[in-house]
Amino acid sequence: MYAIDHKDLGTPAAASGESVTLDIDGSTVTVPVGTSVMRAAALAGGQIPKLCATDSLKAFGSCRLCLVEIEGRKGFPASCTTEVAAGMKVRTQSARLQKLRRGVVELYVSDHPLDCDECPANGHCELQDAAEELGVEGSRYANGGATQRGVAQDASNPYFVFNPDLCIVCSRCVRACDEVQGTLALTIEGRGFDSRVSASQHQPFLESECVSCGACVEACPTAALTEKLPLSLGAPTEAVSTTCGYCGVGCSLKAEVKEETVVRMVPNRAGTANNGHACVKGRFAFGYATHADRVRSPMIRKRITDPWREVSWEEAFAYTAAEFKRIRKKYGPDSVGGITSSRCTNEETFLVQKLVRAALGTNNVDTCARVCHSATGYGLKHTLGESAGTQAFTSVNNADVIVLIGANPTDGHPVFASQLKRRLRQGAKLIVLDPRAIDLVRTPHIEAVAHLPLRPGTNVAVMNALSHVIVTEGLANDAYAEARCEVDTYRKWKAFVADPRNSPESTEAISGVPAALVRKAARIYAAGPNSAIYYGLGVTEHSQGTTMVMAIANIAMATGNLGREGVGVSPLRGQNNVQGSCDMGSFPHEFSGYRHVSDAATRSLFEGAWNAKLASEPGLRIPNMFEAALDGSFRGLYIQGEDFVQSDPNTNHVVAALSAMECVVVQDLFLIETARYAHVFLPGSTFLEKDGTFTNAERRISRVRKVMEPLAGLADWEITMRLAQALGYPMHYSHPSEIMDEIARLTPTFRGVNYEKLERLGSIQWPCNDAAPEGTPTMHVDSFVRGKGKFYVTEYVATSERSTSRFPLLLTTGRVLYQYNVGTQTRRTSNLAWQSEDRLEIHPDDAEDRGIANGDWVGVTSRAGDTVMRAVVSRRMTPGVVYTTFHFPESGVNLVTTENSDWATNCPEYKVTAVEVVRVGHPEAWQERIRAERSAQRSPAMPSA
Amino acid sequence: MNIERLVTMANDIAAFFASEPDPDAAADQVANHLRKFWEPRMRAEIRGSLEQGGNGLSPLARRGVERL
Incomplete structure (x- = not known):
């Protein structure tokens, strides 16, 4: 079922810029060349009955329900596969058409009884709608029930169920898997009444090639493929357009809610980044937002060895501000800093860097983009x-x-x-x-x-x-x-x-x-x-x-x-707002719009707007902060939505640095690994709990809209604002749109951006200014932004991290479909059904040399540290190279990675670590402890989404 | 600040700019990069290291640090 507020037009839009005019039921209609008669009729306000057609899929012409009459043409062409022509005269309603359509529906109903009252799709079923419209209540050809009645449901997928009993074999799911997702995991097997949808080689969905993108579920016109959550929570009543909080694609989604509870997430077919598609994370893995692990109250503690103490927001802000003031007074303004989050909105990252620069008086601000792009x-x-x-x-x-x-x-x-x-x-x-x-x-x-x-x-x-x-x-x-x-x-x-x-x-x-x-x-x-x-x-x-x-x-x-x-x-950006966090001035050497802090004119602009004296020297980057913490010159850090301890290289080094600090403030959804070393925990909010914007990898600024109240009471931008106020710096906004207005005033590439325009256009690709008032899809069209493009000599310099007799393999890291980044969100969803641990991929030759079999525990050792994980023997690997992911804290992957980094930016060299791999009997005790903690957290409270 | 780490970083920067055939220009580019992207205490540390002999610094990194 598509989004509850979606008016389906039957077939996709035609790309032609030329128009054609025709007559449909006496009305004159003008549409692009190549448009189907079905779509033209829908655009004119009519609706031709259909079952095998939906506007996300190419016309199929199978169900024969959408027949029409066209003057001068023989028979009854299917309106979905018939293109419009100039002067064409179409009749969509007539007694003969009604009779034919009723016959078609009767045939469908003969194998799909209208037991609508007991059906989960009651009220949202396209066959039910067609039957009602045509007055069909039964079938002359009924055989006493569906041929497939009694065929077992497939509920193996954690998010949706397949009920063959309710399937009309329209092939929409198969075509969605082919055309929309491109996995080709589904097929129709058998012939005639024995035809049925099959995943891979007649396997349960969970075990098949299906990647659980949900395109098939959305395409299904009946309840044969249905999400599980609406079955338990009830049908949604409202759809709110928003933007996905996972990767840098930035899919436009509709959050379908029932009394502030998200029941379904459906991709927006008008979304320009995703064109009506989503993946298993964006569509289904939103249950973390209401997971029992969410922290709902601020907490403080004097020492990281002390237990947490829940406090009011007021006390948390007062304590944090007092600590930062104390540290600044004792060690100077450059002894503190902050980290913006690529998972938070543009407005929120802008505020954090503003707080650091204007309220704390230092340029020690950085962002998690440091370790990726x-x-x-x-x-x-x-x-x-x-x-x-x-x-x-x-x-x-x-x-x-x-x-x-x-x-x-x-x-x-x-x-x-x-x-x-x-x-x-x-x-x-x-x-x-x-x-x-x-x-x-x-x-x-x-x-x-x-x-x-x-x-x-x-x-x-x-x-x-x-x-x-x-x-x-x-x-x-x-x-x-x-x-x-x-x-x-x-x-x-x-x-x-x-x-x-x-x-x-x-x-x-x-x-x-x-x-x-x-x-x-x-x-x-x-x-x-x-x-x-x-x-x-x-x-x-x-x-x-x-x-x-x-x-x-x-x-x-x-x-x-x-x-x-x-x-x-x-560049394919990793997190939802990596581009945006960089654009917003999160790097220590530049203001929003990538302007260096040493530029007096730019600095003067910000000083005037923020009423504060701003530093002209670059601040510390994340790895520099760790070094400064270890030498005692960096003592206080405000971290918005970033889990250093799990995500950054050389974990032991990171832990030593954080442990040396006097006030570490973590603002996050959960007690992440970094929170083990924090003195203040400020409970943050998910993308469902606030307004704002994300900017995706194609520079597209899209709205994030609130669908539920922040569980802890404050959105992240409100937390930063209140902290700034507690520090004595006036920061007052009543809505994130006011923050965007300030961004636009201070940032040339965002000058034309505002919420009203975003509402009107749906999204905007920056630069958006007087020269490009509706944004810029393609850059550098007539000339490069810098004027003339500049070539650089790129001499190859071998990394110092090389394989040796002691560490003969090269480890490289990445991610998998079902988990996201450090797993903070996806580990708290049913995506664990696909991947519940990080594994080390190793080539069969390397495995054989070491006596390693599939599933064995292996020790991975580098010059930085060691850890233990299970092995997967895989021919995807090149001999001499091993691979793993970093989604689970107990895998300790970053205990192994080193502090090597990019010469220009200090982006860590995660992709090259010389290691040795040996077979071992079991994981380390600390790994068992963390795994047990995670299991204890998730077992009793595991939500269904 | 770990001076060994800073020396490694400075050498990595110099290795990129080493393709510049004019040694003066190469040293300027190293110094300019350090000024634009290194926080003052990092620059002070590497300058201090140079004053004590600059152990470990590559020739180009050394010339760049000298210009800070």
């Missing part, structure tokens, strides 16, 4: 002029060649992956640079033309080799590069990459990628004609993360693949 900001700013991706997601629909580097979208950005897969099935070529054979390398109807399984840490060598081929084989677009870029830097770069040391034959020994494969990939990329690069943390989380981002920008500029649809450089 900070290299993107630096690299793209210096080459192209703006710290953001260049395209809208829909740009991929015009790409001929797609290069995926260090990203695994089917797990990390699943809704974009569906869009990507659609384009690949249409014939676009895929090139993958990744040590692992990620799913997209070979998946139904998709096979990469080239997979470059490079050794971790050798990205830059491979990118230089690709550039070498393009330059030395005359494949560069000199005309574009010399017109649009700094000619001297372009020529210098060409000479650099053309050097024999950068040839694929030379770099093969470094990267392990055969030279012929590099040459093939380079030629395909250069040939385009539209070649697009999408990349993830496999690019940025390296000691040369920034260099690699620059190398990507170089190759795109050299081949003219920037400034139009279908091309570009697109």
Whole structure:
């Protein structure tokens, strides 16, 4: 069932810009060329009965319920598969049509009795609606019940149930899996009355290839596929548009609520980031918002060894402010700082950095983007002029060649992956640079033309080799590069990459990628004609993360693949508001809009607006804060929505730093791992409990709307505001829209953004200003933001983290579809049904050498530390490389990762850690303790969503 | 501040700018990066380290730190 406020138009919109006018039931209708008669009728306010059609799927023409009469045409064409034509005269209602439609419905009802009163879809069933409209109450062909009556329900999926008894075999679910999600997990097996929907090879949904995106459930016209939660909570009564709180795709969702309880989450079909699709996290995994583990009262303690004491908000703010004032007085203003959260709204991150700069008087503010995409900001700013991706997601629909580097979208950005897969099935070529054979390398109807399984840490060598081929084989677009870029830097770069040391034959020994494969990939990329690069943390989380981002920008500029649809450089941002938190001035060296704190004019602007003297020197980054804490010069930290202890590298180092501080304030939903080292806990709010905006990976600013009151009483922006007031700094807003107005006043790229415009347009891609009042889908169209594009020489510098006889394997880390980041949210949902622990993937050869079998406990040791986890023996791995995730605290993955970091931004080198792996008997005692704590937390209170 | 860590970071920065053929310009770029992105106490520590011999600093990192 689609969203309760959705008016379904039957077939998708036509893309044509040309119009055609026709007559439907005596009314004149003008619609785009290519529109179906069914959609045209719906747009004109009518409604033709239908069962197999819905506007998220291509017309199928199967149910024969939507027949119409068209003057001059024989028979009764199906309106879903018939395109409009100029001058066409259509009748959607007549006695003959009624008779035919009644006959069709009778046939359906013969195998699907109208026991509507007992059906969970009563009132929301399209077959019921059709029967009522046509006056069908039974069937002349009834055989006494559904053929499939008695066939067992499949309730294996934690979020939805499949009841074959209620299925009309319309194929909408199968088509949704094919067309919308692109997994092709469903099929119709059998013939005639024996036809039935089957997941994979007639497996339970949970065990099948189904990725639980829910597109099939939404497409189902009856109750054959139904969400479980509405069955227990009742039907929703209201739909509120909002934006997903998980990954950087930023899906537009409708939260369907019943008395402030979210019953369903349905993707918004008008959502421009997701075009009506969602994934298992966004659609189903929202139960954490009301989980019993949520902390509902502020808490304080003098020492981290003391028990927590619940206090009022007033006492918590007064205590925190007093502590920060004491520390500042004793150690100076630079002894304190704050961290903004990429999971919070733009308005909230803006307020935290404002509090740090204006109320605490220091630039010691940073954000969790430090450990993911900070290299993107630096690299793209210096080459192209703006710290953001260049395209809208829909740009991929015009790409001929797609290069995926260090990203695994089917797990990390699943809704974009569906869009990507659609384009690949249409014939676009895929090139993958990744040590692992990620799913997209070979998946139904998709096979990469080239997979470059490079050794971790050798990205830059491979990118230089690709550039070498393009330059030395005359494949560069000199005309574009010399017109649009700094000619001297372009020529210098060409000479650099053309050097024999950068040839694929030379770099093969470094990267392990055969030279012929590099040459093939380079030629395909250069040939385009539209070649697009999408990349993830496999690019940025390296000691040369920034260099690699620059190398990507170089190759795109050299081949003219920037400034139009279908091309570009697109970072796939990890968290929902990583782009936004960076835009909002969360980095210690710059204000919102990426303007350096040393710039006197910018500083003066903010000083005037904030009525405070602002520091002109850059502040400490997160890893610098830890170092300063250990030397005693950094003593107080306000952390909004970030779990350092689980997410940051070298956990022992992080713990030592936090333990050395005098006042650590954690503002979060749950008692996260970092809270073990906190003195103040301020209970935060989920995205369902507040208003605001998120900015996704395509620079799209979208509204977040409150659907329930904050469980602890205050939204995060209110907490920051109250803390600022307690510190003696006046900060007064009555609604986040006022904060956005201030952001717009102070930030050139946001100058035209306001809530009224967001309401009107749905979303806005920045820059949004006088030059682009409705935003900017594609950047750098006529010229680069910095004027001329700048090429940088990107010499490959090997990381100091190398495999040795002591640590012969390279560990790289990532994420899986069902869990999110450190798992704070998803570990408190039924997504545990798919993944309940982090596991170490290891190649069979490496496993055999070590006597490791699938499922064995293995010890993983690096120079930083060691941990224990279960092994998965997998041919997806390259020999010599092991892989794991970091979703569960008991896995202790970051005990192993090191403090190595990107030269420019200190983004940690999570992707390369030299390790040894050995078979062990059991996990460590501390791991068993944390696992037991988690189990105890979730067992009694596990919600159904 | 852990001076060994700062020295490693400064050397990593210098390694990127080492491709600049003009040694003066390369040193300026290292110094400029340190000024723009390093908090004052970090710069003070690395300068202090240089005054005590600059143990571990690469030649280019050393020239960059000298210009702070």
